[in-house]
Amino acid sequence: MAMTTQATPPTAGGSLYIPTPARIRAIEDLTEFERLFELEFLDGHPLGHDPGQFVQVSVLGIGECPISICSSPTRQETFELCIRRVGNVTNHLHTLEPGAIVGIRGPLGHGFDVSEMHGKDVLIVAGGLGLAPVRSLIQYILDERSRFGRFDLLYGAREPKEILFKDDLTEWRESADVDFHVTVDRPDEQWRGKSGVVTTLFKGLPKLDPAETMVVIVGPPIMFKFVVLEVLARRIPQHSIYCSLERRMKCGIGKCGHCQANNVYVCMDGPVFKYGRLKAMREALE
């Protein structure tokens, strides 16, 4: 697989903006607000994405919105999107049934440079809906396990009912391939696990080797700031820290201007960035 190279979207009928039809194969409720959609292109071609890339999802007549791909390219011919209902398009997507056709443009943007992580220890820290974009990387590492060193995964959610991918969590907890820990900010009476913000999970981490560890942090800006502090305190260099940004994207191909953070078009250069680069983008985490 060609990593970090951007696939040129197919130009249907001379327009970059025409989406390719894809069928919803399965829908799973993850929480009250998030659903997991499994999709396949009608012509059967694989999406051919890198972990961390995104697609533009169309409901014709309603509109289009950017959604990160939450399945690994190693896993299946289909691909998965975790969609929170929050706007016109996503609310409409939640009314659809398996078999319905939606439009897809992509894969778009730049994802994680997995080749750079080969041979290294990997620490992934995800907060809230940030678990969706990194799930593609988690699956990739688990599927190509021998190419990576130690693998730690920390996940924080606000409340137990907001926890995503519960089946995956059970699998990761039992797996010897990943050391996985989850915490919630506000536990309820049924919650038997850890509580507190995600940085509290750092106490259980083994000593990180600064030269041999790649760190991925994806979550809301406020979480990112506290987590990056923990990571920098462990002497991890800035070029070994990745983050994925959320922005409004209309075109997804570096023209419409909506996703621009300082001098960077997030849809083209990102959504995945190294921390060293983010520091120079003052708007990135504001």
Next chain:
Amino acid sequence: MLDRMITHSAFLELVDELAGKRRIIGPVARGERFFYEEVERAGALDLAFNYCVYGPRAFLFPPTETLFTFQQIEGRFAAEAVVEDRPTALVGVHPCDINAIRLLDRVFEKDHPDEHYLSRRRNTLIIGLDCPRPCTDGIFCSDMKTNEATEGFDVMLFPLGAVQEVGASGKGGGGDPQAGPSVRADEPPAAPSQYGVVFGTPTGREWLLYSHKSTVPTAADERALEQYHRSKAAAFRRAIKTPSEDLPALLDRSYDSLLWEATARRCYSCGSCNLSCPTCYCFNIYDELDMTLAAGERKREWDGCQLPKFAEVAGPHNFRAKAASRLRHRIYRKAKWVREQTDLPGCVGCARCDRACTAKISSVEIYNQLAEEA
């Protein structure tokens, strides 16, 4: 070096012939102001215009356009691209606007070529008209080095012919008969009697030469062009204290200046600066359904970074919720970021933003105030 000479009347005849093959867009007088409009005949054009209120951007990148039409058929959809290729000629485009079009060309070609723009552009002939002197007060095209165009046109006209003297022009040394048309707001501007012609593309050369209406430039014509350039260089004055190539560094030092907040207090976030800017290209994409609810169009429309919701995401969170951060974003784009991304000026100094601003926010003032602080 001139390629040909052509009289004003012969040029108009050429444009009239061209009107049989292409839609003609050029400056038209509306009261005391000028606008780029479609005309049936060359006689409707006013080539002695000072400036057009808006640049010709809308004829290459319309305010709204359909990207594709779609139909839902039994749960599936069929989509058909809408790509316009109507032959068009933009007649009488000043160097600032030619430089603006060069930027749009670069942006829409870059990385993922946008056929909607590029098809229109490929089918557009651009006939430039050089400016012998500043078109109005407040412009800063000479600061941006965009008061001349070296490429981006098919044909460029230099108004060299002796003009009828329109009284004693108050500014700009109107005594020089070689300097081109004198433009005064209170009198109808006079068209020059002849133009020196420079070809920009083989298409432009072919078009101008086919009718044998132009003549070979003489040594006197070449001398007139030299005199024209000397006179022009003296007529344009710098307005910005910082050279344009140093503006990125000036902005680098000014990110946290209080001036953004202080200036933005006056900003209404109305987006008039974006609307009037010939280099703004940001857009929104949206769908429109027809009455059947089974067919419709996906369209795009101009958007503006100064509008409050431009950088809003679901949540909702707004990455530039304050007018100050939006103003800073616009100025950084125009003087730094777009240049870094395209190697072309992101601002052509036409000052349409400054003229359009309800709150009289001035780009020149911002640059000069930042230079004083830094």
